Amino acid sequence: MNMTQTRPAADAIAKDGRGKFPKHKLEELRGRGYVMFCVLLLIVIIFSIVYFIASRGLTPFASQGVSVGEMLGGLKWAPEADTPRFGALPFLFGSFATSLLAAIIAAPLGICAAIFMTEMMPKVGKNILQPAIELLAGVPSVVYGFVGLSVIVPFLRDIFPGQGVGILAGGIVLSVMILPTITTVATDALRSLPAGLKEGSYALGATRWQTISRLVIPTTLPSLMTGVVLGIARAFGEALAVQMVIGNAPHIPHSLTQSAATLTSIITLSMGNTTSGSLHNNALWSLALILLIMTFLFVFVVRMLERRVKHA
Amino acid sequence: MIIETKKLQLYYGKFHALKNVDLTIPEKSITAFIGPSGCGKSTLLRTLNRMNDTIPGVLIEGEVVIQDRNIYDGQTEVEFLRKRVGMVFQQPNPFPKTIYDNVAYGPRLHGVTKKSELDGVVEKSLRSASLWHEVKDVLKKSALSLSGGQQQRLCIARALAIEPDILLMDESTSALDPISTTKIEELTRELKKSYTIVMVTHNMHQAARISDRTVFFLNGEVVESAETEQLFRAPRDQRTEDYISGRFG
Numbered sequence: 192m193n194m195t196q197t198r199p200a201a202d203a204i205a206k207d208g209r210g211k212f213p214k215h216k217l218e219e220l221r222g223r224g225y226v227m228f229c230v231l232l233l234i235v236i237i238f239s240i241v242y243f244i245a246s247r248g249l250t251p252f253a254s255q256g257v258s259v260g261e262m263l264g265g266l267k268w269a270p271e272a273d274t275p276r277f278g279a280l281p282f283l284f285g286s287f288a289t290s291l292l293a294a295i296i297a298a299p300l301g302i303c304a305a306i307f308m309t310e311m312m313p314k315v316g317k318n319i320l321q322p323a324i325e326l327l328a329g330v331p332s333v334v335y336g337f338v339g340l341s342v343i344v345p346f347l348r349d350i351f352p353g354q355g356v357g358i359l360a361g362g363i364v365l366s367v368m369i370l371p372t373i374t375t376v377a378t379d380a381l382r383s384l385p386a387g388l389k390e391g392s393y394a395l396g397a398t399r400w401q402t403i404s405r406l407v408i409p410t411t412l413p414s415l416m417t418g419v420v421l422g423i424a425r426a427f428g429e430a431l432a433v434q435m436v437i438g439n440a441p442h443i444p445h446s447l448t449q450s451a452a453t454l455t456s457i458i459t460l461s462m463g464n465t466t467s468g469s470l471h472n473n474a475l476w477s478l479a480l481i482l483l484i485m486t487f488l489f490v491f492v493v494r495m496l497e498r499r500v501k502h503a
Numbered sequence: 504m505i506i507e508t509k510k511l512q513l514y515y516g517k518f519h520a521l522k523n524v525d526l527t528i529p530e531k532s533i534t535a536f537i538g539p540s541g542c543g544k545s546t547l548l549r550t551l552n553r554m555n556d557t558i559p560g561v562l563i564e565g566e567v568v569i570q571d572r573n574i575y576d577g578q579t580e581v582e583f584l585r586k587r588v589g590m591v592f593q594q595p596n597p598f599p600k601t602i603y604d605n606v607a608y609g610p611r612l613h614g615v616t617k618k619s620e621l622d623g624v625v626e627k628s629l630r631s632a633s634l635w636h637e638v639k640d641v642l643k644k645s646a647l648s649l650s651g652g653q654q655q656r657l658c659i660a661r662a663l664a665i666e667p668d669i670l671l672m673d674e675s676t677s678a679l680d681p682i683s684t685t686k687i688e689e690l691t692r693e694l695k696k697s698y699t700i701v702m703v704t705h706n707m708h709q710a711a712r713i714s715d716r717t718v719f720f721l722n723g724e725v726v727e728s729a730e731t732e733q734l735f736r737a738p739r740d741q742r743t744e745d746y747i748s749g750r751f752g
Contacts, residue, residue, distance in 0.1 A: 387596035391658070394554065394592075395609040395665055396585040405608070410599050 241483065248480030250473045251277065257470075262477060268441040268457070270471040277474050279481070281443045285358065285453040286485075289433060290426040292362030292447075293369055298419045300366075301373030308374075309381040310403055321378070328371035336435030339364035344436055351448040356438035359447035364432050369422035376418030380411040413499040420496065424489035428482065430455035454478045505530040505669065505699050506551060511565035513546060513555070513723075520546050522723045524565075528716070533691060533700045535710035535731070538720035539751065544703045547720070548671050551701065552588040553581050570668070586613060589662035593674040595654035597646035597661075602638050605646045605657055609665035624664050631697075632660035633690055652683025656690065663698075670694065672702040676709065688713050707747055711735050719743045 251257040257277050265278020304324065308316025343363050348355030384407060392402040408415070430453075438450025439460055458475050465472040506528040513521035521543050528534045536544035546555065553574060555561045566573045574584050586609075597605050606625045607615075615621055625642070629635040634656045638649070646657055655675060662670060672691070676684040691700060692713055704710050710717050711731060718728040719740075727734060727743045738744045745751060 385596070387592060387594055388598060390554065390592065391596040391598065391661075392608070393557070394552065394585055394590040395612060395661065396582040397612050398582055401612055405612070406598060 244476060244479050244483055247473055247476035249477070251470060251477055255470050255473065257474065257477075262474075266443065270461075270474055275470060277477075279454070279478060281441050282452055282454045282457050282478065283481070284443050285361075285437065285451045286427055286455070288358045288451070289361040289365055289437070289453055290423045292358060293365035293426045294373075294419055294423045296362060296366035297370045297373050297422060301370050301418065301422070302377050302415055304370075304374045305377035305381055306403060306407075308378055310399065310407065324371050324374050327367065328375075332368065332429060332432040333435075335364050335368055336432035339432060339436040347448055351446075353446070353448045354438065354450065355448060356436055356450050357444055357446070357448045358437070358451050360436040361433045361451075361453070362447075364436055365426040365429060368429060368432065369425050372425055373418040373422045376421060377411075377415050380414030380418070381407065383414075384411060413496045417493050417496045417500075420489055420492050424486060424493075427485055427489070428455065430459045434459055454482050458482075505570060506701070507566075507568040508547075508550075509566040509568065511547075511550065511567060512563070513543075513550060514560075514562040515558070516560040520723050521550070524725055526718065526725060526728060528699065528701060530699050531695055531697070532715040533695050533702065533713055534716045534718065535714035536701070536703045536718050536720060537705075537707055537710050537746075538726075539746070540705070542720040543723040544718075544720045545673055546723075548673055548701060548703050551669070551671055552585050552590055554590065556581060586665050587667050588669045588671060589665060589667035590671040590673065591655070591658050591662055591675045594678050595651055595658055597649070597654050597657050599645065599647055601643050602646050602649070602657060603642040606660050606664045609661060613665060628660040628664040629657075631663050631694065632656045633686070633693075634660055650683070652679050652686060655679060655683065655687060659687075659690065659694075663694075667698070669699045669701065672700065674703050674705060677705060684709075707735075719746060721746070 252259055252262075262277050262279050263283070264280055265276060266280055267276040267278045268281065269276045304316075304320060308320055339360060343360050344355040346355070347357075347360055351359075388406060388410070389402055392406045397405070433453055434456035437452060437456055439452045439456055440450035441452050441457065444451040458478055461471070462475055465475065506526075508524050508526045511521055511524040511526075512519070524547060526547075536548060538544050549555045550563060550567060551569070551574075555563070563575055565575075567575055569584070569588065572579065598608060600608070603625055606628050607621045610621060610624050615624065626635060626639075629638060634653060637653060638644075638657075641648075646654065649657060655678075659670075659675075676687050679687065688709065691702070694700060695715075702710075702714070714731045716729065717731045717734045719726045719734065719738075719742075721742055727738060727740045729739070734743065735747055738747060
């Protein structure tokens with residue numbers, strides 16, 4: 192059957208274009224092409240990064256005789272020794288300890304700030320507190336490190352034995368850095384709570400604090416946790432500021448104010464002193480690979496939490 | 504008279520929303536507020552349990568006397584008032600908790616902690632809201648799994664669980680389908696044996712069907728307040744007649 196007979200509208204449009212390629216089709220094609228190009232480029236970039244880190248990071252295990260068990264469980268990090276050792280457990284410990292400590296400090300502060308801004312004094316929150324917290328997000332990490340080094344470290348040195356550097360100093364600096372993340376996510380979560388729910392609680396004779404503690408927080412808990420996990424992920428990946436205040440000693444510290452190191456701090460410290468392709472250099476890539484895998488895990492946890500929000 | 508307003512004025516900023524409202528509402532009956540949108544009927548309802556308190560810029564003058572006490576005397580605790588004056592909203596607003604925890608929310612707020620006591624209150628309230636037979640086997644399921652009509656009856660059960668004397672219903676059927684509406688109307692008729700019910704409705708027929716007294720509002724004023732049958736059959740005011748015969752709305 193002849194197509195032009197069954198599709199008169201299409202036929203008319205084709206005639207209108209007088210044989211030329213119609214303009215709107217060209218526009219459509221151009222727009223779609225541009226978006227597809229950007230997406231493809233993005234995918235290629237992401238996969239290249241993952242591939243690059245993985246290929247370098249897996250080399251020590253594949254062909255340079257380092258065992259995965261030693262890297263994840265070993266306590267001694269001596270890459271330039273005669274019999275080089277690659278125990279990264281102290282760095283793993285340092286990264287987890289500083290990030291969790293930062294979350295323990297920042298989560299209550301950030302969530303309380305969000306409650307204050309949404310439930311108690313929205314005007315003060317919106318005009319003063321929110322811009323102040325957003326400002327924190329814009330401060331470069333080297334400035335945080337510098338402030339930590341010249342304020343927090345001497346302060347801790349006066350109170351606790353030791354040099355003042357360590358997990359505690361790193362955790363405090365990181366807590367300030369992740370505060371904006373936790374506060375912003377928590378504020379959005381609390382704002383998205385339907386007003387009718389809170390009214391329902393007040394109408395039953397609940398006070399404001401009862402409403403917050405019995406309804407608002409339990410309802411938004413998965414979202415609040417999402418903010419905390421994102422904060423931990425941010426802290427886990429932060430290098431410079433931590434490196435400035437943690438002391439950079441490759442062992443598991445006995446106290447929070449003893450010198451320690453993290454995955455990131457050891458990478459930034461050592462990367463410049465190694466040659467590409469050497470065992471030491473590749474071992475640092477292995478640390479980067481561990482960081483990458485941790486990031487995937489954090490993203491996975493956030494996804495799971497988001498699913499819980501949707502099901503609630 | 505369980506509720507009495509005396510020279511009640513309410514301003515939203517400069518807007519005079521309630522003008523000199525003098526009204527009495529008798530015990531254990533259904534009183535319906537009708538009138539066009541923006542006439543102040545919902546505003547008046549919300550002054551009866553002081554839900555307007557939280558809105559910035561609201562100024563209230565005059566008295567609202569509930570059970571011989573002016574609730575705007577500056578000494579009435581709003582939490583205590585709301586325990587006596589329950590409210591059901593236009594949109595069903597169950598908490599994202601289990602059915603059981605929704606009903607137990609109010610009693611827990613007011614200090615009931617014993618499991619056996621809570622169980623009793625939950626069952627009694629759900630029975631009063633004629634929802635018990637539909638949910639008695641799924642009390643631990645999320646309240647959000649219920650249908651809209653069931654959710655609204657759950658909200659009624661939740662309000663009844665704190666054993667109020669007065670129940671305010673703010674267009675509580677307007678978001679529901681006709682069958683659910685009928686169920687709630689039947690329930691309301693049943694509830695007036697034990698509770699004083701004040702309802703706002705934009706549906707005149709609903710007011711005519713189930714209320715004992717009807718109050719017609721226009722521009723923040725009470726135009727007419729009378730027995731429902733009398734108000735619909737022989738309104739005294741021309742404006743009431745125009746409204747109920749559908750000449751404006």
